[in-house]
Amino acid sequence: MNIIVPIKQVPDLVEELELDDSGKALNREWLKYKINEFDDHALEEALQLKDALGGTVTAMALGTDDIDKSLFTCAAKGADKLIKVTGDFDAAVASHVAAKAMANVIQGLEYDLILTGVQAADDRDGQIGVLLAHYLGVPHVSVVTGVNIDAGKALVNKEYSGGLMGEFEVDLPAVFGVQAARETPRYAPVSRVRQAMRNTELEEIAAGDCAVAVGSSVSRMFKPETGAGAEMLSGSGEEVAARIMNIIREKGIKV
Amino acid sequence: MPEAVPTREIFRNFSFVMQMLFYVVSFSAIAVFLYGSYLRVKKYRRGHSAYRFDNLGKRIIKAKIIVLKNASVWKRDALAGFAHTLVFWGFAVLFVGTVIVALDHDLLRFFDVHLLQGEFYLWFSLVLDVFGVLFLIGLVLMMLRRSGTGQPQLDYTRVDLKEDQYDRSGYKRDDRIFLWLLLLIGLSGFFIEGFRIAVDRPEFEAWASPVGWFLANLFDSLGMSDSGNTFHAGTWWLHGIFVLIFVAYIPFSKAMHMLLDFANLVFTDELAAQRLPKISEEDMKKGMGYGSIEDFTWKELLDFDSCTKCGRCHIACPARAAGTVLSPRDLILDLRTYADSTIGVSEWFRQKFDGGSRWPDPGKNGVKVAGQVIKKETLWACTTCMSCVESCPVGIEHLTSIVQLRRRLVDEGSLDDNLQDALMNIGDYGNSFGQPERARGKWIQGLDFKPKDVRKEAADYLWFMGDYAAYDPRVQALSRSVARVLNKIGIDFGVLYEGEKNAGNDVRRVGEEGLFEMLVEDNLAVLHKAKFKEIFTTDPHTFNTIKNEYPEFGGNFTIYHYTQLLANLIDDGKLTFSKKLDYKVTYHDPCYLGRYNKETSAPRKILKALGVTLLEMPRCGENTFCCGAGGGRIWMDDSGMEERPSEMRIKEALGLGTFDYFVVACPKDNAMYTDAIKTAGQEGKFEIRDMIQLVEEAL
Numbered sequence: 001m002n003i004i005v006p007i008k009q010v011p012d013l014v015e016e017l018e019l020d021d022s023g024k025a026l027n028r029e030w031l032k033y034k035i036n037e038f039d040d041h042a043l044e045e046a047l048q049l050k051d052a053l054g055g056t057v058t059a060m061a062l063g064t065d066d067i068d069k070s071l072f073t074c075a076a077k078g079a080d081k082l083i084k085v086t087g088d089f090d091a092a093v094a095s096h097v098a099a100k101a102m103a104n105v106i107q108g109l110e111y112d113l114i115l116t117g118v119q120a121a122d123d124r125d126g127q128i129g130v131l132l133a134h135y136l137g138v139p140h141v142s143v144v145t146g147v148n149i150d151a152g153k154a155l156v157n158k159e160y161s162g163g164l165m166g167e168f169e170v171d172l173p174a175v176f177g178v179q180a181a182r183e184t185p186r187y188a189p190v191s192r193v194r195q196a197m198r199n200t201e202l203e204e205i206a207a208g209d210c211a212v213a214v215g216s217s218v219s220r221m222f223k224p225e226t227g228a229g230a231e232m233l234s235g236s237g238e239e240v241a242a243r244i245m246n247i248i249r250e251k252g253i254k255v
Numbered sequence: 256m257p258e259a260v261p262t263r264e265i266f267r268n269f270s271f272v273m274q275m276l277f278y279v280v281s282f283s284a285i286a287v288f289l290y291g292s293y294l295r296v297k298k299y300r301r302g303h304s305a306y307r308f309d310n311l312g313k314r315i316i317k318a319k320i321i322v323l324k325n326a327s328v329w330k331r332d333a334l335a336g337f338a339h340t341l342v343f344w345g346f347a348v349l350f351v352g353t354v355i356v357a358l359d360h361d362l363l364r365f366f367d368v369h370l371l372q373g374e375f376y377l378w379f380s381l382v383l384d385v386f387g388v389l390f391l392i393g394l395v396l397m398m399l400r401r402s403g404t405g406q407p408q409l410d411y412t413r414v415d416l417k418e419d420q421y422d423r424s425g426y427k428r429d430d431r432i433f434l435w436l437l438l439l440i441g442l443s444g445f446f447i448e449g450f451r452i453a454v455d456r457p458e459f460e461a462w463a464s465p466v467g468w469f470l471a472n473l474f475d476s477l478g479m480s481d482s483g484n485t486f487h488a489g490t491w492w493l494h495g496i497f498v499l500i501f502v503a504y505i506p507f508s509k510a511m512h513m514l515l516d517f518a519n520l521v522f523t524d525e526l527a528a529q530r531l532p533k534i535s536e537e538d539m540k541k542g543m544g545y546g547s548i549e550d551f552t553w554k555e556l557l558d559f560d561s562c563t564k565c566g567r568c569h570i571a572c573p574a575r576a577a578g579t580v581l582s583p584r585d586l587i588l589d590l591r592t593y594a595d596s597t598i599g600v601s602e603w604f605r606q607k608f609d610g611g612s613r614w615p616d617p618g619k620n621g622v623k624v625a626g627q628v629i630k631k632e633t634l635w636a637c638t639t640c641m642s643c644v645e646s647c648p649v650g651i652e653h654l655t656s657i658v659q660l661r662r663r664l665v666d667e668g669s670l671d672d673n674l675q676d677a678l679m680n681i682g683d684y685g686n687s688f689g690q691p692e693r694a695r696g697k698w699i700q701g702l703d704f705k706p707k708d709v710r711k712e713a714a715d716y717l718w719f720m721g722d723y724a725a726y727d728p729r730v731q732a733l734s735r736s737v738a739r740v741l742n743k744i745g746i747d748f749g750v751l752y753e754g755e756k757n758a759g760n761d762v763r764r765v766g767e768e769g770l771f772e773m774l775v776e777d778n779l780a781v782l783h784k785a786k787f788k789e790i791f792t793t794d795p796h797t798f799n800t801i802k803n804e805y806p807e808f809g810g811n812f813t814i815y816h817y818t819q820l821l822a823n824l825i826d827d828g829k830l831t832f833s834k835k836l837d838y839k840v841t842y843h844d845p846c847y848l849g850r851y852n853k854e855t856s857a858p859r860k861i862l863k864a865l866g867v868t869l870l871e872m873p874r875c876g877e878n879t880f881c882c883g884a885g886g887g888r889i890w891m892d893d894s895g896m897e898e899r900p901s902e903m904r905i906k907e908a909l910g911l912g913t914f915d916y917f918v919v920a921c922p923k924d925n926a927m928y929t930d931a932i933k934t935a936g937q938e939g940k941f942e943i944r945d946m947i948q949l950v951e952e953a954l
Contacts, residue, residue: 014684015691034683077668186668187675190682191539191769 001055001149003046004109005079006102006116006128008061009033009070009091013121024218026122028091035070038117044181045147046115047078053149055112056080060105062098064091068202069193075200076192077185082200087207094214095128101207102128103135108205111173113154118143118177124216129177139170142177261459262372263380265360267451267491268484277495284499291506295515295560298594302553307522318520327520327648331878332408332567338396342437345390346513349444352383380463384448387441388466394438401430408566415580415633426564429509436501443494449474450490454483512563516649519561522554523650528641529803529851531658534768543768544662545624548594551656558651559591568643568653573881574636578897581636583643583653586629590656593628625660626669632895634661635671639764639886640846645877661766670765677890678767681774685756687890688726696752698724698731699738706738707749713786714749716741716820719801721794722757723922729929730922736947737793737817740954744830748791754781758792760800760847765887775808782810790814793947795847795921796885802852816848818920818946822857825864832953835866839914840944842869843904843928844879845921853877858920861946865953870911872904880904882927889923901931909940916944 011017012032020027046057059074060083061067071082085105089098106114114136119126126142133140141156148155149172158166159179170176233240266274307314321327325343329336359370371379401409411423449470452460461468474480505511534543545551568583569575575582622628634657643653664670670678680689698720699706707714724734741748759774782790790812792798798816805812815823824830842858849855855876862869874880883893883900893899905928908917917932919925928943 012683014689032683184672184675187665187670187678188668189543189665189767189769190773191534191543192666194769194773195540 001049001053001113002058002111003049003055003113003115004058004060004106004111005039005043005046005074006060006114006132007039007043007070007074008036008098008117008120009064009067010036010121019221019223024221025092026221031091033066033070033091035073036117036120038119038178040117040185041181042115042117042176042178043074043077043079044183044185045178046113047186048182049113049147049149050078058083058109058111060085060102062089062093062101062207063087063204064089064093069197071202072196072200073188073193075196076188082202084202084204085207086204087210089207092122095123095125096131096212096214097210099128099131100135100210100212103132104208104210105205106132106136113147113149113173114138114175115147115178116175118179124218126177127215129175133175136173136175139174140176141168141170141174143179144176145178145180146182147176147178260372261374261457261463262369262376263451265356268488280495280499284503287503288505291503292514295506295511299553299556301549302551302556303549305552305554307524307554311521314521318517321520322517330648331646334396334400335565338393338400341389341393342397343393345386345393345441346437348386349383349390349441352379355379377459377463380460381465384464384466387445391438391441394434394441398434398438401434406566408570410566411564413585414575414578414582415585415630430564432504433509436497436504440494440497440501443490443497445470446490447487447494450479450483450487453480454487509563512561512649515557516561516563519554519557520650522557523652526803527652528639528644528654529799530807531763531804532655533807534662539769542663543666544664544766545656545659546663547621547624548590548628550624550659551590551594555590555652555656556594558653558656559587559594561649561651562587562591563649564588565648567646567648568651571642571646571878573638573640573642573883573900573903576898576903577636577883577900579632579636579895580630581633586633586657587651587653589629590624593622593624623663625663626667629660631664631669634664635674635891636895637661637886638846638881638883638888638900639761640881641850642846642878642881645850658764658766661764662768663766665766665768671891673892674765674887674890677887678762678765678770681757681762682770685774685777686722686726687757688722690726692753695720695725695755696750698726698734702735702738704738704742706742707747708752709749709785709787710751710754710781712749714747715788716746716748717782717785717787717790718748718750719758719790719792719794719797719814720750720755721792721797721922723926724793725755727922727926730925733922733925733945733947734793736945736951740947740951743954744824746824746829749787751781751785754785758794758797758800760796760804761885761887761889763800763804764885765890772808775805775810779805779808779810782812788813791817791820793817793922795845795851796923799847799851816852816854816857816920818848818858818861819854821946821950822860825860830864830950832865832950834953836949836953838867838916838949840867840869840916840918840949841872841908841911841914842875842918842920843872843882843908843924844876845919845924846879846881846885848920849875849879850877858918858946861950862918865949867916867949870914872907872911874907880907882921882924882931884923884927889927899931899934901927902935904928905931905935905937909937914941916949917941918944918946918949920946 010033011026012034015030015032018027019025043059050057057079058081059071059079061071063084063086067084071084075082083105085101087101114132116129116132118129129142130140141158143159144156145159146157152172154170154172154174156168156170156176158168160166233243325336325340328339355370363370400406411426413421445466448464448467452464452467453471453474474483479486501510562584564584566584572581572583625634637657639654641654644651677687681687684690684692686695709717720734723730756774756777758778759771762774763771790801792801792814795816798814801810801812801814821830840862842862844850844855859869881900882904917928919928925943925945932938932943
């Protein structure tokens with residue numbers, strides 16, 4: 001089972017986010033980046049499948065600033081091959097462009113399965129998986145929580161809202177947008193990351209033509225605005241409870 | 256008949272054939288002993304190398320003094336110490352006596368030299384009689400101690416398995432065989448003497464062999480003396496057979512501790528826990544820590560075999576007391592049994608696991624020592640408080656084995672989610688709180704002066720703060736106290752602000768050696784550029800690693816714990832108090848200060864200068880009890896515990912009666928005990944105070 005895991009980095013929320021002068025994007029000058037949490041789950045699921053079935057795991061990412069360490073971290077966890085897709089990308093590259101660039105590269109690779117995070121915190125539409133499948137002409141399932149391979153087919157669970165769960169049988173190769181891996185993503189010991197930096201080759205492949213329509217654009221970005229409707233409830237338990245009931249009735253919610 | 260020269264015949268009434276038979280049996284027993292010992296040595300030689308031969312002369316002298324005084328057995332257990340001293344010295348003198356007899360009879364007589372006659376014989380006989388009695392008293396005390404005194408350290412019940420999942424009858428059998436064989440050897444020895452004297456009645460024996468004389472009188476009164484020669488021959492052989500069985504049995508039993516434990520005390524490293532072993536780049540590539548039994552060093556294999564199951568670590572361990580699955584004794588014994596079953600001689604006293612199959616099936620990668628032989632939960636339960644190492648009378652270094660196994664778990668990426676988060680935070684931001692690096696200086700908000708930045712400005716002292724002092728809101732207030740006190744008495748100090756990273760003490764003890772190395776490199780890069788003369792820290796964990804571990808990475812600094820600094824300032828007259836504090840307090844020694852670094856006097860000196868009345872808890876000084884936060888435990892969840900060590904400690908303090916303050920000198924203690932006094936439901940009984948709060952109050 002040869003699995004490709006496209007990953008990306010998102011801004012690290014430990015630092016306060018600031019907007020740039022345009023008011024349409026983050027000020028990325030001082031931002032720290034970390035691997036997108038969903039991609040980390042996709043990688044973990046891929047490594048679990050590799051542990052069970054053998055094969056290889058290839059981690060790939062667009063060559064945005066600072067991406068190398070995240071790729072080496074994938075190698076430290078057990079990815080066999082690292083690919084950096086080179087091109088003129090900034091960290092805010094649109095998902096449509098990213099998907100086309102990834103697809104261009106993946107078309108030249110052999111694979112059975114592509115696992116990627118279902119979405120990313122700085123992603124506008126969560127369409128990476130869908131678009132990849134489209135460009136590659138393979139099946140796709142999103143919001144996947146468990147991947148099982150049986151007789152050349154994949155059995156996957158998809159989570160729907162309201163607690164519904166669907167089970168799909170999918171022909172391979174296929175693309176899955178992973179919501180959660182079966183286990184918490186593993187820890188990458190620093191010594192392994194350092195060894196990966198020294199010993200693992202980071203293959204660079206040019207993205208080729210990836211000029212596609214981006215689908216949407218940002219017109220304004222702003223911090224959550226304080227609403228006027230906050231009311232602090234105080235008093236005894238009964239008074240607070242009575243007030244809550246009143247609010248619910250005032251809002252016209254039937255209980 | 257002329258008066259005979261006092262002596263005794265060794266092979267009294269023995270035919271030549273009988274004598275030869277005795278030699279044949281003796282040499283067979285010695286051959287078995289030598290073969291068993293050879294197998295042991297072969298086992299240790301298969302271990303990895305460990306350099307423990309520095310200052311060999313000093314090591315031997317030190318071990319000899321401990322052994323001759325039985326010092327480590329007396330420590331905190333006077334009954335065991337007393338009984339062991341009697342058995343030890345009784346055995347030693349009787350052994351030397353036997354060697355003299357053998358020399359005299361089998362070697363010197365060929366040179367016509369006879370030691371054992373005349374006055375020397377009389378004194379020899381008397382000394383052996385006296386020590387023989389002491390030997391027997393010691394053995395009887397040991398037997399009584401093992402039967403029904405209910406001492407918790409002698410309870411072999413496992414903490415991690417149900418009663419039907421293991422079998423400790425082998426241990427109990429070994430204990431009994433050991434004591435009974437020695438007792439029978441001693442008793443039969445006296446009986447031989449008694450029968451000989453009953454028949455021959457040499458008058459000098461009345462005082463030279465008082466026990467023999469007494470027994471001879473007894474045999475007379477029982478009418479046994481007429482067949483005294485027959486009884487003598489019988490008991491002689493019985494005694495001989497007991498002794499030779501014992502000789503052959505030594506290398507296969509706990510009796511081997513007589514030899515092994517001396518060796519282990521010679522090779523033990525005083526700083527084994529304080530300064531954990533580095534990993535070579537070569538070993539790092541193969542994977543951190545120990546994956547299989549072949550990875551252990553000869554010293555560690557010797558550790559496992561040295562254990563006498565005395566149980567001191569078992570009752571000292573906070574993880575065991577908290578009801579987790581860790582018992583340092585069982586961990587060492589499991590590693591011993593497993594080592595025996597793979598690279599050892601044979602498995603002498605088998606342990607049954609999982610209803611018969613002792614060890615898990617080796618998968619394609621073989622049995623994992625970390626995770627299968629010793630369970631993950633067992634390894635993660637350790638607080639690295641070092642009480643096992645400190646209480647061990649025979650120099651076993653439990654902690655290095657635990658950390659080496661943890662290293663492998665980390666290498667495989669299999670660790671507690673919370674711990675993983677903490678390590679990732681430390682890796683990404685240099686602190687376990689997951690706060691931005693530049694927030695490290697936030698604690699100074701509220702001070703009316705700004706502490707120097709020693710990266711830019713020279714100062715006498717660099718204060719290496721540690722994560723808690725800089726980031727934990729409760730401890731930040733204490734940090735401001737420290738700064739105010741030092742500022743007020745004119746001490747020139749500064750901090751590194753965002754240049755400081757977690758010092759790595761607990762990261763190393765978790766087993767994340769790569770991250771530890773990275774932290775040391777980053778910190779040293781900043782420290783080497785900063786302008787200061789000496790370092791102090793408010794954190795005992797930071798204190799330990801900078802003092803004991805940084806030198807191996809090229810960081811040689813003078814570092815004080817702040818209690819040491821304050822005590823020195825009191826001595827120099829620079830820190831004086833304007834008032835005496837009229838409080839009753841108790842003081843909790845932090846593990847990493849009191850036990851790891853034996854600093855128990857500086858904090859007490861400060862308390863004395865403050866004028867408070869100090870009440871000591873039963874476990875204090877080097878014998879302090881862990882709060883449960885060390886070794887990365889503060890980053891892991893507490894599930895699997897019946898009662899938190901910190902809550903047990905609060906209860907221990909309550910046993911002192913009423914007092915005002917429970918004084919601590921470690922930021923983690925502050926966090927742990929302010930929580931524990933609430934969760935134990937004891938709020939209001941006393942309050943937790945950091946040393947600096949009392950100092951500031953009295954200033």
